[in-house]
Amino acid sequence: MIENESLGQRLAAGDRGALARLISWAENGDPRFASALAPVWARVGRAWRNGVTGPPGAGKSTLVNALAGALRGADKRVGILAVDPTSPFTGGALLGDRIRMEERSSDAGVFIRSMASRGSHGGLSRAAVDACDAMDIAGIDEILLETVGVGQAEFDVMSAVDTVVVVLCPGAGDGVQAMKAGILEVADVLVVNKSDVAGADRLVLDLEESVAARLGRAREAKGGWKAPVVAASAALGRNIDGLVGAIAAHRAHLERCGLARARRERRLEQVRRVMAQHLDDVLWGAGGVREAAERDLAAGVPPYDVASRLAARVLRGATESSRA
Ligand SMILES: Nc1nc2c(ncn2[C@@H]2O[C@H](COP(=O)(O)OP(=O)(O)OP(=O)(O)O)[C@@H](O)[C@H]2O)c(=O)[nH]1
Ligand SMILES: [Mg+2]
Numbered sequence: 001m002i003e004n005e006s007l008g009q010r011l012a013a014g015d016r017g018a019l020a021r022l023i024s025w026a027e028n029g030d031p032r033f034a035s036a037l038a039p040v041w042a043r044v045g046r047a048w049r050n051g052v053t054g055p056p057g058a059g060k061s062t063l064v065n066a067l068a069g070a071l072r073g074a075d076k077r078v079g080i081l082a083v084d085p086t087s088p089f090t091g092g093a094l095l096g097d098r099i100r101m102e103e104r105s106s107d108a109g110v111f112i113r114s115m116a117s118r119g120s121h122g123g124l125s126r127a128a129v130d131a132c133d134a135m136d137i138a139g140i141d142e143i144l145l146e147t148v149g150v151g152q153a154e155f156d157v158m159s160a161v162d163t164v165v166v167v168l169c170p171g172a173g174d175g176v177q178a179m180k181a182g183i184l185e186v187a188d189v190l191v192v193n194k195s196d197v198a199g200a201d202r203l204v205l206d207l208e209e210s211v212a213a214r215l216g217r218a219r220e221a222k223g224g225w226k227a228p229v230v231a232a233s234a235a236l237g238r239n240i241d242g243l244v245g246a247i248a249a250h251r252a253h254l255e256r257c258g259l260a261r262a263r264r265e266r267r268l269e270q271v272r273r274v275m276a277q278h279l280d281d282v283l284w285g286a287g288g289v290r291e292a293a294e295r296d297l298a299a300g301v302p303p304y305d306v307a308s309r310l311a312a313r314v315l316r317g318a319t320e321s322s323r324a
Helices: 002-012 016-028 032-043 060-073 095-105 123-137 152-158 174-186 200-213 215-221 240-256 259-285 289-298 303-323
Strands: 048-053 078-083 110-115 142-147 163-168 189-192 229-231
Touching (some): 002 016, 002 032, 002 123, 016 032, 016 123, 032 123, 110 123, 123 259, 142 152, 152 174, 163 174, 163 240, 174 200, 200 229, 240 259, 259 289
Parallel strands (some): 048 163, 078 142, 163 189
């Protein structure tokens, strides 16, 4: 415990080793994570959390790399977290990318880490939120969280950041059409990457039309914010400033209205998730629950009845023992 406290202090002082260890604990769902952060929790909330998501190969890592460069130029401390990367974080095949990334990783103002999600329910977003909290407390100004794909788990992660950047690129075709509704739902900023490739202009127009078409609903959900569509080329470093500007505009919008509330809601959601996990442990950790359930099921009791009976029994026991 004492050791954990000093780890928290080291984290708050910006110690990269402490940060790396804490992110490993977050990744593994290690209970020491919570006790290490508790003494320095008051420091959380200063980092801006950017999520970068989109289909495989859209250029997310290349873009994150370019964004990190621009943010470093503005003297921001940057934390990059790639969740479940499908390809090495170097941005794939381009040697130039790899060299740039390595330059960046020797820069003390950039912390880079990839993280594998646990298979368990809610594991991906829990671990990602914890890692962001650790980076935040370590004094990182801008977090860039990359997730690949556009499924439910990625959307859950994206619901835990301040600004969601969705990266698309020309040529993804039908795939993009199929998931467009979901994309427009979560995106605060849309990037059409690979603007050097044919079809980019058309994709920009298409997305702009779609944003406009469903503006009523989306606007209400996002407090009047209209997601801009930014054409950029991460590989060529084109219009990265435009993207930085779009993110800054979204941040200014949130800071004017809704940021505190959105963050409060997210913390509540986190508490709820952790409580549900605790309850699950209590219910299934209670002696004999599994056996009793098996017995009842074998006796032909319908599953819903088995569940409510056993839950009532375990929770009654838990309240009684907490009173004693
Ligand atoms: N032409 C062009 N190619 C690009 C651009 N940005 C990235 N790429 C290339 O697209 C490929 C995928 O880039 P990544 O950055 O790895 O894409 P990603 O979305 O992170 O990929 P995953 O993490 O595997 O989903 C690489 O070969 C990049 O060099 C761009 O602006 N223009
Ligand atoms: Mg990537």
